[in-house]
Amino acid sequence: MSGNVKRFSVSLGHELLEQFDRVWKSDGLPTRSEAVQAMIRQSLVQKEWQTGKEVAGAIVIVYDHHEKSLASELVDVQHNFEHVVVATQHAHLDHDNCLESIIVNGKALEVEQLVRKLKSLKGLKHTSLMMTTTGKEVG
Numbered sequence: 785m786s787g788n789v790k791r792f793s794v795s796l797g798h799e800l801l802e803q804f805d806r807v808w809k810s811d812g813l814p815t816r817s818e819a820v821q822a823m824i825r826q827s828l829v830q831k832e833w834q835t836g837k838e839v840a841g842a843i844v845i846v847y848d849h850h851e852k853s854l855a856s857e858l859v860d861v862q863h864n865f866e867h868v869v870v871a872t873q874h875a876h877l878d879h880d881n882c883l884e885s886i887i888v889n890g891k892a893l894e895v896e897q898l899v900r901k902l903k904s905l906k907g908l909k910h911t912s913l914m915m916t917t918t919g920k921e922v923g
């Protein structure tokens with residue numbers, strides 16, 4: 785949080801407030817104010833993705849590297865999306881399984897296209913997208 789802090793009051797139903805307090809406490813947030821800020825930021829980030837803004841994130845995939853041609857297809861796809869792929873980290877989880885973390889930064893639609901393209905490849909065991917923000921538009 786930067787600059788001056790503004791205070792505002794919010795009216796909430798007793799039950800909703802109790803539920804909210806339970807959730808942020810179990811999530812480990814330090815105060816109710818921090819919890820409200822985190823929720824507001826989360827909704828701003830969500831809006832950035834929904835409205836096709838410039839976003840950042842990480843795509844994590846798990847696959848068996850013995851799958852025929854999959855490794856080279858993965859490289860091809862990432863080169864085709866070089867304008868959104870910032871970096872890729874590869875971990876050999878065990879004898880068969882690889883985990884790759886692909887850091888992305890670009891237009892939300894293009895990142896989503898990349899995810900769809902990855903999901904269309906045969907042999908991926910799991911694909912997940914962690915959607916976050918470039919931080920530029922979130923206070």
Ligand code: NI
Pocket residue numbers: 849874875876877881882883
């Ligand atoms: Ni590997």
